[in-house]
Amino acid sequence: MITNQKTEPKLLEVKNLEVGFYNKNKFNKIVNQISFDVYQGEVLGIVGESGSGKSMTALTIADLLSKEAVVSNGTICLQGNNLLTLDKESLRKIKGKEIGFIFQEPMTSLNPLIPIGKQVEEVLKIHETLSKEERKRRTMDMLFEVGLKEVDGLYRKYPHELSGGMRQRVMIAMAMICEPKLLIADEPTTALDVTIQSQILELIKKLCREKNTTVIFISHDLGVIKEICNRAIVMSEGNIVEEGNVKNLFENPRMEYTKQLIDSVPSIKKGMERKACEQKTNSTKNNKMLDIKELSVFYDKKGSLFQKAKKEVIVKNVSFQVIEGEILGIVGESGCGKTTLSKAIVGLNRDIEGSIESIEKSPQMVFQDPYQSLNPAKKVGWILEEPLRLKGGYTKEDRKKKVDEMLVKVGLSKEYKNRYIHELSGGQRQRISIASAVITNPKLIILDEPVSALDVTVQAQILELLRTIQKEYGLTYLFISHDLNVIYEMCNRVLVMYQGRIVEDAKTRELYDNPQHEYTKRLLKVIPEL
Structure with a gap:
């Protein structure tokens, strides 16, 4: 673990940040008046369950919120400049150059129609004054640095030709290529196996050491947080419930919620x-x-x-x-x-x-991402009935009864059969995937x-x-x-x-x-x- 950098100056100051969405004139808070500092050269971890507000906080800092999201209060100061008051042109110069962002799911972030080499180069094209040859050489060097092999051929490949782990490494290369002062990593190693994960964590630590890069590292893997971070913030329901040195936080948690996460x-x-x-x-x-x-x-x-x-x-x-x-x-x-x-x-x-x-x-098979394997246009009841319809031998009443029984079996109420997949949390969607696989009794x-x-x-x-x-x-x-x-x-x-x-x-x-x-x-x- 990297040593604590609190003697360094503050790079980022977040104060009283409040973010949410309006629904029928009611404001639903996702991030609730949170405040924290990030010091130059440190790695700050943010942990918490799905819906705790950790990713929303990161997206707000990087100016990547959806149009529907509203920042209703607070300041985000990067080296003294409040990002929330800057105009679009000023923010455009900062994004990618001063702040890099690594997304959890690269397939939704990479353009499927453009070779990956060109996509990584685009960041340099926007922020650096380099020749075409210099951009290509720097891109290939960066792809190699994040653990990719045979970069000559890889440069011309499209995202669908790469494995999930390889695509994530391309995303990391894009985020790191301009050597940003602040790197925000939102679940960057979730899709990676342990050896590649270890390489990526070592790479991030190397950047911190050699470039004095500051990192906000979001992960549900507490082992990874302990390995790479100096300090960690624990979030629950939009609030910061605990904050401290990683060693003390994990060995002597004060809050019951933190203890539950660790257990x-x-x-x-x-x-x-x-x-x-x-x-x-x-x-x-x-x-x-x-x-x-x-x-x-x-x-x-x-x-x-x-x-x-x-x-x-x-x-x-x-x-x-x-x-x-x-x-x-x-x-x-x-x-x-x-x-x-x-x-x-x-x-x-x-x-x-x-x-x-x-x-x-x-x-039967249960896939990693239920959102891609389940039909988003159909309700849960239809999704669970479909395997029974295909197998045959069940009446309509039998199918509906079995769907109700299976929902209860996987820990959901019968009412969930009337919901669409996008209305469910990640854990609920995976329960539906399991129910769909088990319902025909394989x-x-x-x-x-x-x-x-x-x-x-x-x-x-x-x-x-x-x-x-x-x-x-x-x-x-x-x-x-x-x-x-x-x-x-x-x-x-x-x-x-x-x-x-x-x-x-x-x-x-x-x-x-x-x-x-x-x-x-x-x-x-x-x-x-x-």
Whole structure:
């Protein structure tokens, strides 16, 4: 952790900030009269549950609020200049140059029609007087610095050709390329595996050390906050409920809310206490639920106008079995083939060689982002009925009864069937995703990063829900996650994937206590712990 920089001058002063939205002439506060300072060269963490106001605070500082949002009170002074009173032209010069911003979801922030090299260059084009060649060279250097490889080819690729982790690194390169005085990072490592997360955190620390860059770091991962931040602010319902040195804050929290956040964080220690990983399986029959033999999975790699598409092998000759009733974890870096493998198992990618044998003919999948996998134009009731309609054999009354039962089962009231997806919180949407996967009574469910985008308290609730449903329905899980603490808590056994291959397969406790492969050792070495 970086040493405290409080002896340095204040870079940013936020005083009595109040932000909200008008709804039928009523002003709903999201940020409620908060005040805090950020010192030159320090890393300030902001933590809290979804809806606590942490992202709204960051967006206000960066002048990125939606048109509907209203700043009703307060000042935000960057080196003495109140950003809230500056004109648009003055703010335009500051954004990107003086203040950099890293968003949580890069796919919604990157232009899908422009190569990523050009998008990173655009920041330099706006704020720097460089030649075309100088801009390109500096862009490629920055892409390499954030951990991307083969930057010559990457420079010409489009966002959809990159993995989620690679896209996030492009966003980080865009934010950092002008060496801003203040870098605001809103959940910048949520989509990244632990090794790349570690690289990004080291890069941010390096900037602080060498460029004296100041960082506001927002995250629901308290282990990351403890690793990188000097101080932290804890927010709840738009208020700052606690603030202090990170070590003192996490070791001796004063407020009950802070204690609840810390208690919700998954960890290896808690996994050992649960002894979940010492249970062989929930089944005494030891039947094979899934048998994968010498499986390779391909994608068509698009060529240019004059070249044919080429097949690219993503998963390379893997073999493994999943026992009925167990929870098998799959870990590995972005691009290693975890999600590609899971899509082949559920039949979303049929360009394969080898064999996939499963007792369950229709395995279901819970995706990382329920907002993209659930139909936003339909109400929850319709979404949950649809799998039953497709399966057949249910009357209309049966379907509606089963939907009501399933909503209660995942911790929601029956009234939620009349809501749209955009009317739900992240945790509620993920509960609907789980309900949709379970409602047809499959025996095998693939969970692809099911809690990575959720704050710690909601994450803990969803993990408990998954455990409860698994025991009640006798389910088998294939659990994909880059969070090795979550894997330890949840899984009986773990597969480690690296560059499309399985490099290690072991019971969870054995793998964590005595890893055999060098790559596994690297993964375990960089787990953030509270």
